[in-house]
Amino acid sequence: MAWDYTDKLKEHFFNPKNILEIPEEEYQADGTGEVGNIKCGDMMKFYVKIDKKDGKDIIQECKWKTYGCASAIASTSVLSEMATGKTIEEAVKITPKDIAEVLGGIPEQKFHCSVLGDKALKAAVEDYYEKTGNKDKIFWKKREIICKCLDVDRAEIESLYHNDGVDTIEKLQQKTKIGTSCGQCLKKAENLLEELKSSSSPHIS
Amino acid sequence: MKRIYFDNNATTPLDKEVKEAIIGALDLYGNPSSHHELGQEVRRKIEEARENVAKFINADKEEIIFTSGGSESNNIVLKSIICKTGACGINRNKGNGRIITSAVEHPSVIETCKALECGKIQTDYLPVDENGLASASSLRRLLKKPADIVSIMYANNETGVVMPIKEMAEAAHEQGALFHTDAVQAAGKIPIDVKDLGVDFLSISGHKMYAPKGIGILYIKKGVKICPLISGGHQETGMRAGTENTLGIIAIGKAALISMRDAASELPRIKLMRDRLEKNILERIPYSYVNGDREKRVPNTLNISFDMIEGESILYMLDHVGIEVSTGSACSSGSLEPSPVLQAMGLSVERMHSSIRISLGKENTDEEIDYASEELPKIITKLRNMSPFKK
Numbered sequence: 001m002a003w004d005y006t007d008k009l010k011e012h013f014f015n016p017k018n019i020l021e022i023p024e025e026e027y028q029a030d031g032t033g034e035v036g037n038i039k040c041g042d043m044m045k046f047y048v049k050i051d052k053k054d055g056k057d058i059i060q061e062c063k064w065k066t067y068g069c070a071s072a073i074a075s076t077s078v079l080s081e082m083a084t085g086k087t088i089e090e091a092v093k094i095t096p097k098d099i100a101e102v103l104g105g106i107p108e109q110k111f112h113c114s115v116l117g118d119k120a121l122k123a124a125v126e127d128y129y130e131k132t133g134n135k136d137k138i139f140w141k142k143r144e145i146i147c148k149c150l151d152v153d154r155a156e157i158e159s160l161y162h163n164d165g166v167d168t169i170e171k172l173q174q175k176t177k178i179g180t181s182c183g184q185c186l187k188k189a190e191n192l193l194e195e196l197k198s199s200s201s202p203h204i205s
Numbered sequence: 206m207k208r209i210y211f212d213n214n215a216t217t218p219l220d221k222e223v224k225e226a227i228i229g230a231l232d233l234y235g236n237p238s239s240h241h242e243l244g245q246e247v248r249r250k251i252e253e254a255r256e257n258v259a260k261f262i263n264a265d266k267e268e269i270i271f272t273s274g275g276s277e278s279n280n281i282v283l284k285s286i287i288c289k290t291g292a293c294g295i296n297r298n299k300g301n302g303r304i305i306t307s308a309v310e311h312p313s314v315i316e317t318c319k320a321l322e323c324g325k326i327q328t329d330y331l332p333v334d335e336n337g338l339a340s341a342s343s344l345r346r347l348l349k350k351p352a353d354i355v356s357i358m359y360a361n362n363e364t365g366v367v368m369p370i371k372e373m374a375e376a377a378h379e380q381g382a383l384f385h386t387d388a389v390q391a392a393g394k395i396p397i398d399v400k401d402l403g404v405d406f407l408s409i410s411g412h413k414m415y416a417p418k419g420i421g422i423l424y425i426k427k428g429v430k431i432c433p434l435i436s437g438g439h440q441e442t443g444m445r446a447g448t449e450n451t452l453g454i455i456a457i458g459k460a461a462l463i464s465m466r467d468a469a470s471e472l473p474r475i476k477l478m479r480d481r482l483e484k485n486i487l488e489r490i491p492y493s494y495v496n497g498d499r500e501k502r503v504p505n506t507l508n509i510s511f512d513m514i515e516g517e518s519i520l521y522m523l524d525h526v527g528i529e530v531s532t533g534s535a536c537s538s539g540s541l542e543p544s545p546v547l548q549a550m551g552l553s554v555e556r557m558h559s560s561i562r563i564s565l566g567k568e569n570t571d572e573e574i575d576y577a578s579e580e581l582p583k584i585i586t587k588l589r590n591m592s593p594f595k596k
């Protein structure tokens with residue numbers, strides 16, 4: 001199947017920016033984070049160097065490595081550009097939607113599985129927090145991950161259940177593609193929906 | 206940029222002589238069922254094509270019907286034979302209501318079998334080994350429980366692996382089951398001899414052998430009865446109604462003739478090119494692995510995996526430098542599921558996600574093999590340098 005990739009996406013795929021070209025040990029990042037795995041077909045790793053300026057943590061450098069399809073590579077590349085120079089607070093607010101917008105759009109079927117870079121970036125800055133004794137700022141890593149492949153967590157499912165009427169595994173898959181990759185999380189996701197149903201009814205907006 | 210077409214298992218370009226034959230027939234508008242000369246002129250062309258196609262697979266002319274392609278041929282066989290024995294409710298008690306096929310068939314076989322499940326037809330899937338081969342002995346085991354028909358592809362579309370059809374047809378007949386082979390990926394790549402194979406049905410598609418899309422062949426062995434899938438007029442001896450696709454039929458007849466004429470020179474040349482490309486890749490690119498049996502394989506196909514990277518990104522990088530291939534990676538399918546063929550072979554997820562299929566054709570040249578042998582290592586290195594799994 002041919003994907004309808006934008007010129008901007010292709011540009012980032014064929015000429016990706018900020019790849020980590022030297023060995024990890026040599027680079028000595030202030031924080032590293034990863035998301036996905038080879039089973040799922042996408043895996044991303046981010047490496048950040050942080051600069052303190054006027055009491056703020058600025059992402060001075062943002063390097064990455066990605067295993068995945070063209071849109072996985074391009075979206076990691078563009079995110080590294082978007083994050084560089086931003087404060088950590090600003091950078092962690094970048095969403096997959098923001099990334100897709102800068103790329104001029106990402107094919108619908110590709111959106112959930114390939115745009116995972118924001119999550120790897122969050123993991124990287126929290127690694128930095130951990131190393132610098134700012135454990136109180138860590139929230140991302142404490143999440144309960146339900147689907148490892150597509151990085152869907154408990155909070156996201158709870159929010160979809162309460163706000164969007166997502167009360168069946170089919171509806172949940174429509175929204176998040178959960179369990180469509182390696183499938184190992186399906187039972188867990190179903191159990192969570194059951195748990196939510198037994199404690200409250202969904203609100204359909 | 207010059208485009209290099211290495212995706213001949215997906216479809217082939219139209220042969221120049223076939224194109225001329227089509228152009229020459231454009232004004233033949235007569236209906237071959239008409240008794241006047243205008244109709245009979247077309248009739249003669251159709252029968253000439255049927256003779257050529259019959260020769261092409263060593264069949265008799267009466268054993269060939271023209272269809273719209275491989276998918277239709279496969280559908281006719283599976284649905285008709287089952288219909289006669291059960292699915293439609295007629296003669297329900299006579300059949301066993303069971304099909305045996307393999308785990309690596311084309312969707313037009315697998316999906317048809319699945320569709321028949323609602324007609325209470327059971328399908329059992331013959332497994333393949335790590336080289337993509339199914340065996341007659343495992344078929345014999347499955348046949349201990351009676352089946353109506355066994356349908357096994359001659360050559361696999363993704364790996365090019367050639368199945369032991371003759372032995373399997375024998376095994377099916379021993380147990381009283383009919384045997385069908387989907388030979389879409391074998392036609393024009395290896396010689397086909399239906400008498401030697403001993404099959405009851407064989408499907409071929411025109412556009413995989415340099416004829417246009419929309420034309421196919423179904424071989425039905427003399428004496429074997431089926432119900433038509435498309436009923437209506439008496440065309441194709443009542444086996445396939447609808448006014449004949451004259452242009453398509455003339456084209457596939459010509460393509461069969463050319464294929465027979467050129468096989469002795471073209472097939473070894475294509476095999477040499479494939480083998481050279483394979484050797485170059487394995488020598489120049491570490492951690493690259495051929496998928497599927499390398500001996501029992503059609504001469505044009507190379508399915509190969511490159512560790513540490515993902516197939517769709519390889520495909521687009523190759524496309525960017527003008528080389529057109531396909532991939533078994535999940536990321537290109539839209540389903541997040543890697544190729545069912547490679548899954549059935551039990552390949553690791555990494556191997557499946559990083560596989561590409563190169564399928565050569567008669568228009569490819571040695572220069573193109575040289576170019577691909579230069580470009581592929583550069584692309585693989587570039588992608589591996591981005592990969593967190595780089596060794």
